[in-house]
Amino acid sequence: MGFLNAVFGRRKPARPNLDSLFAIPSAAITVQAAMDFVPTGRASVAFRSPEGRAFADIEAEIRALLDAGGGPPVEIREDSFGFDWIVVCTEPADVAAAVTDAHAVNTSLVEGGFGPQLLCSLVSFRGPEDTPLALVYLYKAGTFYPFAPIPGGEQQRNNVMELQVRDLLTGELPMEQNLSRWFAVWDAPGL
Amino acid sequence: MARTRYGTDRGLTARMFGTLFGLGLMYVILAAALYALGFSAILILGISGALLFGQWWFSDTLSMKAMRAVEVTPEQAPQLHAVVDRLCAMADMPKPRVGIADNDAPNAFATGRSPDRSVVVVTTGLLRRLNRDELEGVLAHELSHVAHRDVTVMTVASFTAILAGFMVRSAMWGSMMRGRRDQNTAVIFLVVMVVSVLVYLISYLLINALSRYRELGADRGAALLTGQPTALASALTKITGDMASIPTKDIRQMESVSAFAFAPAVAGKREFTLEQWFSTHPPLEKRLAQLAKIAGELGQR
Numbered sequence: 001m002g003f004l005n006a007v008f009g010r011r012k013p014a015r016p017n018l019d020s021l022f023a024i025p026s027a028a029i030t031v032q033a034a035m036d037f038v039p040t041g042r043a044s045v046a047f048r049s050p051e052g053r054a055f056a057d058i059e060a061e062i063r064a065l066l067d068a069g070g071g072p073p074v075e076i077r078e079d080s081f082g083f084d085w086i087v088v089c090t091e092p093a094d095v096a097a098a099v100t101d102a103h104a105v106n107t108s109l110v111e112g113g114f115g116p117q118l119l120c121s122l123v124s125f126r127g128p129e130d131t132p133l134a135l136v137y138l139y140k141a142g143t144f145y146p147f148a149p150i151p152g153g154e155q156q157r158n159n160v161m162e163l164q165v166r167d168l169l170t171g172e173l174p175m176e177q178n179l180s181r182w183f184a185v186w187d188a189p190g191l
Numbered sequence: 192m193a194r195t196r197y198g199t200d201r202g203l204t205a206r207m208f209g210t211l212f213g214l215g216l217m218y219v220i221l222a223a224a225l226y227a228l229g230f231s232a233i234l235i236l237g238i239s240g241a242l243l244f245g246q247w248w249f250s251d252t253l254s255m256k257a258m259r260a261v262e263v264t265p266e267q268a269p270q271l272h273a274v275v276d277r278l279c280a281m282a283d284m285p286k287p288r289v290g291i292a293d294n295d296a297p298n299a300f301a302t303g304r305s306p307d308r309s310v311v312v313v314t315t316g317l318l319r320r321l322n323r324d325e326l327e328g329v330l331a332h333e334l335s336h337v338a339h340r341d342v343t344v345m346t347v348a349s350f351t352a353i354l355a356g357f358m359v360r361s362a363m364w365g366s367m368m369r370g371r372r373d374q375n376t377a378v379i380f381l382v383v384m385v386v387s388v389l390v391y392l393i394s395y396l397l398i399n400a401l402s403r404y405r406e407l408g409a410d411r412g413a414a415l416l417t418g419q420p421t422a423l424a425s426a427l428t429k430i431t432g433d434m435a436s437i438p439t440k441d442i443r444q445m446e447s448v449s450a451f452a453f454a455p456a457v458a459g460k461r462e463f464t465l466e467q468w469f470s471t472h473p474p475l476e477k478r479l480a481q482l483a484k485i486a487g488e489l490g491q492r
Contacts, residue, residue, distance in 0.1 A: 005339070006339060006340040006343075006344065007207075007211065007344065008203075008204045008207050008208070008408070009203075009207060009339040009341065009344070009404065009405045009408030009409070009412075010200070010203075010204070010339070010408055010411070010412065011335075011338050011339065011412060013282075013415060013416070014281070014282055014283035048277075048281065048417055048418055048419075049418070050417075050418025050419065050489050051418065051419055051420070051421055051422075051486065051489060051490075052486065052489040052490030053490045054489065054490050054491055055418070055489070080323075081273065081274060081277060081323070081327075082323060082324055082327065083277065114418070116281065116415065116416070116418075117281065117418050118281070119277060119280055119281050120280060138280055140280065140281065140282070140283035141280070141283055155269070180286055181279075181280065181286070183273070183276035183277065183280060184273070184276075
């Protein structure tokens with residue numbers, strides 16, 4: 001009830017939509033076929049780590065879960081905004097495996113009650129001449145957008161290429177139509 | 192089904208309902224007084240309505256001008272924009288415009304008639320004093336005001352006070368001009384004036400109470416969005432300028448008597464002081480207590 005929530009000064013926390021992540025592997029093939037961007041096999045999940053004991057426990061569980069059974073190596077890094085990034089690296093590059101692991105991370109967080117803290121997830125690609133590209137997934141909106149920083153540039157994005165990727169993937173993935181939501185993730189771990 | 196850590200605060204909702212009910216009652220009483228006034232009622236209603244509508248419609252421009260704030264682009268303030276970007280992505284809400292006011296007092300505000308037309312402004316004093324996490328907490332608090340549509344709610348709520356203020360004035364003029372000639376009309380004008388004054392006073396108290404509850408609601412929204420109630424609490428402590436009241440001395444070093452006497456670090460205000468009734472923001476200790484409670488809930492396994 002939007003009206004009642006406005007009257008009482010409260011709101012429902014936005015819940016993440018996890019299932020769209022599994023559309024990434026087939027989109028990766030499209031990007032590779034059409035634009036020659038090769039997946040790096042890295043996927044990362046970004047979230048705002050809440051304070052408190054409960055979250056620390058869940059984070060330790062995630063680490064144990066992903067490290068067990070000889071899965072791909074996992075690292076947890078904090079960025080300059082205080083967000084934690086869990087980076088899954090598959091070698092040789094395996095987008096499907098990376099996405100599955102990223103999904104396991106999400107599920108643990110959501111089960112623990114920390115779904116509202118999920119920010120975004122990204123899968124990275126390398127194009128001709130080592131141009132970086134990332135497909136960013138916004139959990140709350142349930143949409144994707146491309147992020148292509150210009151290498152060596154002073155925080156500049158290759159907007160033309162980003163729009164090309166959007167047009168290529170529209171129809172295959174739910175792409176974010178509102179361009180002002182394509183926020184930059186400079187130096188994101190896993191990019 | 193995944194568990195949720197985000198229950199609603201029943202007590203807060205109940206208090207807000209009580210306040211809104213009281214304000215609704217004021218509307219009814221005012222309507223009766225307006226009816227007694229007769230013809231000029233339409234004029235009063237029109238003027239006060241137009242005034243308030245203008246205030247609401249131009250709230251973003253007006254407040255920005257009053258605070259001498261300027262809107263900044265992502266190029267001018269990349270760090271600030273990036274924090275707002277991330278908070279909006281987490282909360283799934285449209286991104287408001289961002290402004291900075293050149294003022295050393297640490298403060299922030301959000302205004303705008305709808306979430307799409309909102310602006311969040313911080314002062315340079317705030318940017319200087321707070322660290323990254325505290326700034327994020329304050330911005331999340333302002334974004335919660337936007338998401339809760341507090342500008343609209345408070346505008347509607349303050350209509351009774353403005354209306355009553357106008358009625359006092361018009362009843363005064365009316366009784367002065369016509370009172371001598373017609374005994375009956377003079378009595379009506381007098382009654383209307385007394386009722387309006389009372390309504391004005393009561394709505395003023397109710398509006399301030401509502402404002403305090405909205406602040407608590409925004410604090411809560413911010414803490415749940417970032418998951419960092421402690422960072423927001425520390426920002427509030429810094430902003431309110433009561434840093435000195437937090438003891439730096441270890442409790443074991445204090446004299447034995449005072450250590451065992453129940454003397455909290457922040458003196459609790461249990462009695463109803465007048466200051467509390469007339470303020471638009473809840474006292475710091477109330478806000479800190481709420482945030483501490485949320486921190487406890489977040490820590491539960």
